[in-house]
Each structure stands twice: as structure tokens, then as C-alpha cells.
Amino acid sequence: MSENVLKVEHVTMQFGGVVAVDNLNLEVNKGEIVSLIGPNGAGKTTAFNVITGVYPPTNGAVYFQGRKIVENHPQGKMRRQYLGENEGKYDHVIAPTPDRITKLGIARTFQNIRLFKSQTVFENILIAEHMRRTSNLFTATLHLNGTEERNMREEADRLLHILELDDVRNEMATSLPYGKQRRLEIARALATKPSLLLLDEPAAGMNPQETDELTAFIGRIRDDFHLTIFMIEHHMDLVMEISDRIYVLDFGKLISQGTPDVVQSDPRVISAYLGVQEDE
Amino acid sequence: MDWLSKNLPYLMAGISVGGQYALIAIGYTMVYGILRLINFAHGDIFMVAGLVMVYASTVMPVYLAIPLVLVVTVVIGFLVERVAYKPLRTAPRMSVMISAIGVSYLLQNMALYVTGGLAQQYPALPWISDTITVFGVTTKRVTVITPPLVILLVAALVMLIQKTKIGMAMRAASKDFETSQLMGIKINSVISMTFIIGSFLAAVGSLLFFSNYTGVTPTVGAMPGLKAFVAAVFGGIGSIPGAVIGAFIIGISENIIKGLGWTTFSDAFTFALLIVVLIFKPTGLFGEAANDKV
Amino acid sequence: MKKQTEAIISVALIAALLAVLFILERTIPSTSMLFTVLKKGAIYALVAVSMNLLNGFTGLFSLGQAGFMLVGAYTYGVLTIPVDQRPNVYMYYDGGMIQFALHPIAAIIIAGIIAGIFAYLIGLPVLRLKSDYLAIATLGFAEIIRAVFQWDKLGPLTNGSNLLRNYPSYKSVLFYFIAAGVCIALIVMLINSTYGRAFKAIRDDEVAAEAMGINLAHHKRIAFVVSSFFAGISGALLAMYQTSIQASMFKSAMTYEILLIVVIGGIGSITGSCISSFLFIILSEWLLRFLDSELVIGGFKVPLLRSGFRKVVFSIIIMIIVLFFRQGIMGTKEFSVRRIFNRITGRSRKSSEGRNGR
């Protein structure tokens, strides 16, 4: 069992009366590509948002490289309304803002692309390097951080080259074709030098030929950048082709996990996707 | 009895000015509810209603002037929306707000040009400006009739919003602007109706306010406008009962502060209250939380 | 066109401007209207750029600029009135509390720092608010600051409702151009630095910026404090320009004026704010003054022209710009020597070294 990178423990997310994620437990180990699949509204993006600190879970914890980075337990009104289990297990609250989690080394992309629309491709990547800066407000303003600025630009150009985006370096981010915008979002996430990359439906809206390119591309960046990748995806051929392990969510509950071929033949997964066969 | 006669005037002034703020606050809360726009010019429309009355009463009897003022104010409110806000329907929120500031700037300067900066004397409206004595305290009848009139108007408005088709369209628009358009609601006419109602209530508010405080100057609308907005936020922006209750609370507390002698800070208090509400309970007393999806 | 040549040309342009001013100052009488307007234009350019840093580059819609200018102006005034003049100025507060006077330059910087401190304290509760609530909260704080500075219990420090005057002020227009120029240059360098890029990221998409490791609260606070620091300095310069200050003049109307200058210049364009502030001041305080007084051309009395008409015309112009020229004069583009050079030499912008190579 190689070293564990991400561990989600008893995570439950309840909005008012609706339980979006129910007692989720999953793990992602170093160097793995793990996929999280399930029908629409199964709570996949909600799980991502809990891991990346967009909102704290109603109950449960998240560990990164063995250290607990997120924890919460039902409080106030929620204590009465809480529907999930393992209530007593957690007692104090760790709720870092998303930027603190990114600084730990977890980068993410978004289901609907969120590029910086008034900036060029090159600048979008430069912005992501801001968090690794060593300069402070004064040295940066007085442009005394010449070397740091040069390194940032070289690093950005290097990423652009690896991701074959050199030709659109000075284009406005939003004027790129769809596929390239996806790739720019990934490049921008890589600029934060992550060790764990969370991809939220990277192949959404792509045609089969683009999806194949993306499949090879994800494998390549996993190796080049020594990454661990945790991905939400609907394109089954991409998922089955590239994932080491798969978790399946339905209505917020984990209904199946394992290698691609185990999950493919699991009846519960099929019924979740295709609905139960009415036996007359 | 002595404590009562000493402090009753503050309370009555508070209730009366609170009621007048309520009529303005409703305009803010309705417009914000649908357009998410702080209508900076609303206070100035209130001032223009006062000025129109001053000039109308010099050429015609008062009972003719009052309906004229109501109609003219409504028309101005409607025009402001069509000219200054409709073209910016799809523009970012900041430019719509800047346009609102521009309209307020324009209305104040036009009033300055017409009146020459001279404080105009508001005419005495027949029945409501007479002085009466209540529990030994002399004041104007308007102070007494404002609260019931306000409650009556608000009840009528709430009925309109709850029961009529246009009311339902407004509620839909305030919940979700885009989808209500998809449902075939003519958004522009709903928005115009909102401004019409808001301006009408502001005109009624000006009739009451100026018969109590008769000096009408170009900038007289600014402070009541801001206080009415604070009331709308305090009561829960978007909720009409909230705006009314918030306005009464602000009117009364402002006068109590003056009564206690801290008069220098009566306005500063209103803003301090606003900031406290914005930070600790941004939805105000009755507003519903509106969180945007990631 | 390499970066070095462009830098040289820009420096040369600035030097030429200062030389022209220097010569003008020697030739035209020093009280001419031109200098008054240029001085005020430079001051309003600085405060417009500082507001643009907030509204245009970080997407924080703040209406508190007049409040921080007031703090800056009062700090400068209170710290520099010569000790022998204090009994004269603080007539009703027997000479006032502070009995020392600082050098004007030191006082200007302290004015900025104290405005920054006020901004830091106000920013703590306020910066979490959404755009329109932030606007109203900052507007509210500016009004509270004004009420406090007018309070007569604080009279020994702020002279209550009375004017602060008799403090030293520089008369030469060069001083105002250099002071405002240096501050604007600093803001431009900040915007072109990595922090500037973080501000623009927050403006474009807060959620994405946070996901890219940008601490929103921290960076919003920096933008707010830096903007208020420079608003404080421009308040001090305004105090110098006017030779007397009173809290009642820093009303919200002043903030609206600055906001309209930023809008006319183009939100998100530094050079736009500078150009439009000079245009605004020259037009409203000088050229359009004739609209206020009766004008008889060949025996025919021009109608409508009487006092107050100038401000009406001005607000109509502003509405036209806000509604039809939403980009303002410069939109988000900057006046850059390269763009002019390319236009002259006909080469299209794309083939040159690119937008970010400034």
C-alpha cells in the first residue's frame, strides 16, 4: 500500500434537509489516478468543494499527506437536524479557506471553466504563481524582485510549451477554443506546483477525438509532474482507460469502489446509471 | 404624567418620521429585490415631489395639486428607469449604480437651477397641517395620521404583491431574474411597475414629510433617502414588512438619541447601525439568505 | 520597439512636461487660472487613480474616498500649523492640544499613513461585504468620520467645526505634479507587479482567484489600505492647494465627483483617470463657468444662461458618458508610447512583442 495522499473520513454535507454527501470515505494514494463517478446530482462536486475548503462539511474530516486539514461537526441548528451518522467522532473545527488548501499542494479545476477573462493566456498562468512568491508588497511594487519575476515568466513559458499552448500565448483567455481553455485551466492549476490535482469533469463538452488526446495528456502530466490525480468525469471510456481505481457515488452515498473492471460489472453501478430492470 | 409629557414629543416625532421613511424605504426594497440595484436617485425623486408641489400650489388649488404631484412623480420615476437603467440592463452592477448616482447628481442640480438654491416654503395642506394637541403635547395632525396611513398603504401593497398577477410576476422576478424571463414574464413592464409603485409611495411620503418639515431645498432628499435605505437593509432587503418595521425602528431610535442629548451623532448612529447589520446579519430582520452557487 | 527605448522615450516625455511647466511658471503670473486648474487636476488625478486601484483593478466598489481624504487633510493641517499661529487658529480651544509642527513632506507621508490605519481598521469588518453593500458601508464610514472630526469635544485636536489654516503650503505647480506623479508611478508599478495581477484576478473571478492560492481577505485589505494611503496623501495636497480645510467640505458629493471622473476616464485605466481628471477640472471649474453668467451676443440675450446652469450641463454630459460611452475615454487600455509608435509605423499590435512586455 503506497503512501496515502488524500483521505476523506465520514464526510457528510447537509444543506438544510438535503443530504448531498452521506458518510463518504475514500482514499487516494501517491501516483494514482482515481476517478469519482456517478449520475448527475450524486454529490461529486460537493465532495470536491469540501476537500478544497469552499465550504466546511456538516460532519467528518479530510486528511492530506497524513495531516488533518479539514474537520467539522454539526453545530447550532444543524445539531438537531443532522441526519448522518458518526456524529460524536469529531469535536473541534478546522475550516481553512480554499487558498490555504491550495498552498498545501492541492490544485483544482472547475466544472464550468473559470478563467480570468480580462487576462491573456500567459497572464492567467502568471497569476497562479503569485502564491509561491517570496517578495513582499514593497519589493514587488518597487520591482526589486527581478529574479523572481524572471523565474515566474520562464516557468509560465515552460508550462505553456509542455501543454502546447505556445501559439496562443498572448491571446485573451476567453477567446480560445473550448479544448484549449480546458487545457489552460489545467496548466494554471499546475502553476501552483501541486502534488495532488483535482480535475472536475475535464472532458465535459469534448468530442471523442479531443477526449482521446486528453486521456494521453492526463497520463503524461501525471508522470512528468509526479502528480496524484483525483478526477470527476462522465466520459466512461476516459475513466475506464486511465483510472487505477474508481469510486461510485449515488445520491451522496458510496455504492461501489475498486478497479475499473470490478466497478464496470457491479450491478449496483449499472442500476444507478441505467435504472432498475423492472422484472415483470 | 411629567415623564410622559417630557418624552412623548420625541416618541411621536419618531413614529411620524419613521412612517415617512417607511414609504421611501419600500421603494428601495422593491427595486433592490428585483434589480439588485440601490436606487441612489430615489431620495431625489422624493425631493422633486416636494418641489412640484411647491410650484403646483402657486398656480392651482391644493386639492388639484396633490393628484398632479402623485402623477408627475410617478412619471419621473418611470422615466428615470427607462432612460438611465434600462439601457444598462446587461451591464455590470457597478455601471448601473454609477448611472443611479449620475441621475441623483442631475436631479439635484436641476432642482438647484430651478429654485436657485432658495429654500422653498411647502404649502400648508388643508386638513393634515393643522396643529392639534395630543396628551398636552402640541404637534401637527400629520404626525398622528402618518402611522395609520402608512400601515393602510403597506397592507394594500402586500395584498397587491400576494394576490394579483403583477404581484406574482414581481415575486418571480425578485427570486430569479433570468428564469422569470424564460417563463414569459415581461420583465420590463414588471420593473416599470416596481418603479411606479415605489415613486407613488415616495410621493405620498413627501406629502407627509414636507407638511411636517416645510423647508424644501435641492439636497433635502439625500438624508431621508439614505436613512430609508438603511431601514430597508435593517428590515431585510427585499422584504416589504421588513422595510416598514426597520423604518419605524430607525425613526424612533434616532429621535430617542436626540432626546438623550447625543444629537451630534444622530446621523452617525444610523450609519453605525447599518454597518453593524451588514456585518452580523446581512439578511436583516426578515430577509432570506441568497447564496450564489459555486 | 525594445523596452529600453520605450522607457527612455517615456522618461523624456515626463522631463519635457516638467520643463514646460517650469518655463510656464516663470512666464505667466503665478496666480493665473491655468496653474490653479493644473494643481487641482494633479491632485484629483492622484485620488482618481487611487480609487481606480480599488474599483477598477480589484473590483471593490468603495465610496469612502472623501473620508480618507479628510483624514489626510486634517492630519497634514494639524501637524504643520506653526506653533505661534496655533492660538490664532484654535481660537475657541485655547491653542489646541498639539504644540509642535513638522516639516510638510513628513506631514504628507504621515497623513497617508494615518489614512491607511483608518482604512485598515474600517476594512476589518467591511471588506467581507458584497459590492453594493461594501459601497454603502464605506459611504457610511465616511459620514461617521466627518461627524467625529466636526465634534466640538475633539476641538483641541481638530478645531471642531472651524477651519484649519495658516499651515505651510507649496505654491509651485511643479511640486503638485511631482508629488502626484511619484504616487501614480508607484500605483502603476504596484499594478504591474505580481500583487497587481492578484488584484486583477480578484476582480475577474474571486472563486478562481482563491482556488489559485490568493488569500482574498489579505489582498483586499492591501488594496484598500494602499488606496486609502494615497487618498490620504491627496487629501494633504488638497489641504495645501486650498490653504484652509473644513470637515464639512468632504461630503459624499466629493466621492461621487471622483467616481464620475474614474468612470469618464474609463474604469481600469490609469491614464484614463489622469486625463479625465484634468478634463473634468478644466471644464467644470474654468471653461464652463461662462454658462453661469448672462451672456449677450449682439444684443441677443442667450436664454437659460443663469447661475446653476453650468452644473446642469455638466451632469447631462456625465449621464451621456455613463450611458453611451460606457468604456469612458480610454476603456481599459493604457496610453503607451508603444501603441502610438505602432500606429505611426503602421505595424499591427499583434506582431510586436506583446501586451505584457511593458
Next chain:
Amino acid sequence: MKKKIVSALMAVSMAAVVMAVPALADTVKIGVYEPASGDNGAGGKQEVLGMQYANSITPTVEIGGTEYDVELDIVDNESSNDKGPSAASKLVSDGVSVVLGSYGSGVSIAASDIFKDGGVPAIGVTCTNPQVTQGNTHYFRICFLDPFQGTVLANFAADTFGAKKAYVLTKLGDDYSTGLGFYFTKAFEELGGEVVKGEFPEGNSDFTSYITDAKNEGCDVFFTPTSTEAAANEIEQAAAQGLAIPLLAGDTWDSNVILNAAKGKDVQIYVTTFYQEGGNAEFDEGFKAFINEDSTNLANNGNDDTVAAVSAMGYDAYYTALEALKAAGSTDPAAVNEALWGVTYDGVSGHIEFDQENGDAIRSSAFVKVANTESGAWDFVSEQTISE
């Protein structure tokens, strides 16, 4: 299409500049630095009317042997300290020989240094705050000062009403209001009286709490040195709440805005001022005719032809300036400044002479008048001097 609009706007403003500078031989320019908008706009306009009337009667003056046409160069300082300086420097750059103004002390002080640098002498018309002329040699004044006016009001309150307790209501942030309030309080306390203070913020319309305070405290007099903008509301609410004690105010309340507000109400308003209509019959008729012949003049005077004291002061200021020009024998501002120290002039509002220390008028008396709520006009009460 948009480019055309912008260029059209530019063309209009450029062309306007050219037209605005008509050149005439032998003119002397008198700068008029008055508010035409903002809080004191109303008073400022009435003051300018006095000057325009004087100019219409004596449009020329003989300086150093040659006949000069007198041209009034009028700018609006918007009664605000940040707009005032640019209005002042426009006058200086237009090359005026002397400046009249302003109504309101704040804007006068704000422009003081600009006049000093330009070497142009200024004559304060109705700004009563002592700081206007203090410690400078270029700012003169033809009206009495707040210390004098405050003392006169205090003496009047004590002598006429035997007042022991006074309620003093001033406007927060208005230096004229707090200044006059300060001097009234000082003088009233010296006479053994007691003062209850009240302050109202900018843009306040509701005065019920202050009036109630005054009643609860049992004050004998309600002194409120504020602008006409606040006066209208104060009078209305004082009458509405049946405030029995007299209202006292300074020169700013001497205007028809107060008369309109007080008409038909049972409220007593006493005001100290520079001039009382009827004091000079010839000036009154001439001024009333001047007002009635032009609709703009009538509008600026508040749509009736009552003679405001500030108009009389504007009238006297104009002639004082002419005296200085004649004495100086040249239009050079420095010479006029020098000549002003020695100028004496018997104006409509009384004898004008400057003290040699600050250039303040040596005034020994102020007129007191009461608002006659039936006729809607001012009735003369007395000419009050101060005991010391």
C-alpha cells in the same frame, strides 16, 4: 456616431471660451466672489443684487483723471471651500482691481491666500467670523463681527426679555454658526445667564427634539444662528409645537425665506442685522424698482421685493470699492489695497471706516428687528449698542 458627439461637445466648449472675453477700452473690473449655489446660495445672490443695483446707478468712476467703465466680474464659489479657491483665482487671473465678497466666512477664509498671492484686496461684505481678517493686510470688512453681534444679541436677550436661561442651537460643521454661538454664550454667561447647548447635523430637517429640550429645560430664549435652509424648518416646528419663547438669530435670518415661513404663525422672531428697510427711503424705492423690472432679479430675491439687509451691504461695498479706486488714483490692486486703509464712506447701512489693525469696520451698533407675522414684513425694534 459616438465620435461625432464627443467632437461636437469639444467644439462647443472651445468656441465658448473665445466669446467670453469681450475687450472694451478703459474698464476697471471689480470681482464679485459670492455663492450662487450651495447652502448660502440664496443670501449670496441677494448680496450680488445690491452690487448690481449700485452698478446700474453709477456704472462709471473717475480714477486718476480718466473715466472708467465699472464691470462686475461675478463668479459662484458654490459656498464650498473646495470650489471657492478656483473661483477666486479666476477673478485674480481676470485682472480685477478689488474683490467684493463673500457672504459666509468659510469660503472667504478659503480664498484669502489666493487674493493675497495675487496682491488683490478683498472687502468682506457680510462674513462676520473674526478669522477672515485676522492677521492679514489684504482682507477688509464693512460689516460688524461675531464677537460684537454675539454680545449685542446677549444684551438684547437679557435686557428686553430678562432672559436667565438661553437655549443655543448651532449647526455641526458650520464655522459661522458655532462661532456666533460661542460669542453669544460667552457674553450671556458674563451677564449671569445660563446656556443650554444643542447641535444638529448637516441636512437635518427634524427639530422637534431641540424645541422639546428648550421647553423641558425652561429656557427663556431660543438662540439659533443658522442658515436660511434650516430656519424654514425650525420656525415651522417651533410654531407647530407652540414654543412660546422668542426665537433669536443673527444676520443670516434677515431674509424673506424667514418671512414666508413665519407668515400667519404665532412665533416671535428677533434678528440682528446690518440694515432695516425704511432706514433709507431713496435706496429702498430704487432697489425695489430694480428688482421688479427684471424677472431673474425677482427670482434671485425670492420672488418678492423686500429689501434684504445683505443687498444694502452689497450696495455699500460697491461704493466703498469706488471710494478706494478714486483714492488710489489707479486700477492697480496694490494701490487700491493701500488706499483702502484710509477710506471712509457713509453708506446706507451707516458709517464705514476701517480699523488700522485688521481692516475690520468700526461698527458700534446693530439694528434689531422683529418678524411681523401678520404683514409678513420686518418691523424695526431698536438700534442696539453694547454697554462696554
